[in-house]
Amino acid sequence: MDKEEQLITNFRDLFDKMVWINKYKMEDRLKECTPSEVHCIESIEKNADSNVRELAKSLYMTRGAISKLTKKLMAKKLIESYQKPENKKEIYFKLTPQGKEIFKIHEDLHKEFRERDKVVFEQITDEQFDSMLYFVEKYNSHLDAEIKKQGLTIN
């Protein structure tokens, strides 16, 4: 296995591991929500005017899944939907006060995780940090271009 593959493989493993280890605390602290519900709440709060399609795109899920997920979140009164006067088809979502509480708890948890992992970040220099950020951004935009080139869309 060459170095590039090593890097990607190790990153994949790192992320799987991170999701897995964080899952426990998440579920303990946010009993009323599944991880993907929390993820959805996060996305709604961070991106203004998210509709089903936008959420599907940002969560890499199908519209069908988002449709069901948002229904559940509405039943739990964590989000609410609204429409724009000029469009009777698109459905947008925003958090209710209870939803914002969940969002807050989630944010706090992330702070905890960052605190837990602080030592790792302390070991690298600012330059290394910035070059990683640069790399990820480059890679992201490369894949965005590739997605466009291949004409891939959600559904």
Add this chain to the structure above:
Amino acid sequence: MDKEEQLITNFRDLFDKMVWINKYKMEDRLKECTPSEVHCIESIEKNADSNVRELAKSLYMTRGAISKLTKKLMAKKLIESYQKPENKKEIYFKLTPQGKEIFKIHEDLHKEFRERDKVVFEQITDEQFDSMLYFVEKYNSHLDAEIKKQGLTIN
């Protein structure tokens, strides 16, 4: 959002995106297998003497899921199980010749993906590359220690 969070968020997005974009080609080229079946085949080939428990650990799945997955792969004659004479409980797996073909196709696909993403890697120096590798390894072992500390196990 501070820089550390930015990095993690961007990496998460990058990986979601990568999985998603690669999925199409995978499914096109490997019609007879789902992504997780391929992932399982990959793990069996790369780690000698994998049993249900080992596979669960390396794929971050439950033993139940692996039990079902390996049954499917056996029905498709892509893997076969064996036991060791001294142990009548543990079940190990290895690839059949057909399974190795799948593995090979998967490897080739990864070469293609690497080729596709070559430009991104060309833009970074060897030092940057090595420091990223170092970072990921540090992060991985940090989480391993954390997992141990918290006493987390598969199931």
Add this chain to the structure above:
DNA sequence: TTTATTTTGTTGACTAGGAAACAAAATAAT
């Protein structure tokens, strides 16, 4: 304007995977 096409969200059938209860084998304790 009228008609055709595309976009957007929803629904139902289906599948993958998790949780928990379980049986069998292995290991530890006595």
Add this chain to the structure above:
DNA sequence: ATTATTTTGTTTCCTAGTCAACAAAATAAA
């Protein structure tokens, strides 16, 4: 040696998410 505990794999029930067909609205084409 016998009994208790732990490990390993399996099975059943259940939920989350995909896929594909669909309806309604919006947009494009005529």
